[in-house]
Amino acid sequence: MLTRYIAQAALRNFKPLFDRVLVEKFAAQTRSKGGVLLPEASLGKVLKGTVVATGPGNLDQKGDLIPTSVKVGDKVMLPEYGGTKLSIEEKEFYLYRDSDLLGVFTD
Numbered sequence: 001m002l003t004r005y006i007a008q009a010a011l012r013n014f015k016p017l018f019d020r021v022l023v024e025k026f027a028a029q030t031r032s033k034g035g036v037l038l039p040e041a042s043l044g045k046v047l048k049g050t051v052v053a054t055g056p057g058n059l060d061q062k063g064d065l066i067p068t069s070v071k072v073g074d075k076v077m078l079p080e081y082g083g084t085k086l087s088i089e090e091k092e093f094y095l096y097r098d099s100d101l102l103g104v105f106t107d
Contacts, residue, residue: 015053015055016053016054016055018055018056018058019055019057019058019066019068019097019098020054020096020097020098021051021053021055021068021070021076021095021096021097022052022053022054022086022093022095023049023050023052023094023095023096024049024050024052024091024092024093024094025046025048025049025078026046026048026049027046046078047078047079047080048075048076048077048078048105049075049078049094050073050074050075050076051070051072051073051075051076053072054068054072054098055068055098056068057098058098068098069098069104070098070101070104074104075104075105076101076102076103076105077101077103077104077105078094078096078101079101079102083095083096084096
């Protein structure tokens with residue numbers, strides 16, 4: 001909850017354009033389920049994140065707005081490669097197109 005508040009405060013001056021989605025990736029687990037510390041080399045890429053900002057959407061051929069398929073706070077599955085890395089107030093965020101996201105996690 002506090003992390004989301006800090007992220008929102010840092011992003012007040014940034015709004016993605018068109019169908020872009022700004023995502024904060026989850027932190028990689030540094031311990032196994034048994035409590036063993038994992039070396040940095042064995043940590044895999046984090047492919048999950050939380051949407052912190054979205055653009056309004058894209059226009060179709062008729063000029064109608066097609067809104068993004070995710071909203072702020074959604075937990076999403078990310079592609080292994082891609083996205084634009086942004087550093088805002090010492091925090092790392094990634095900018096993806098809405099169509100690049102692989103799925104949304106439901107609770």
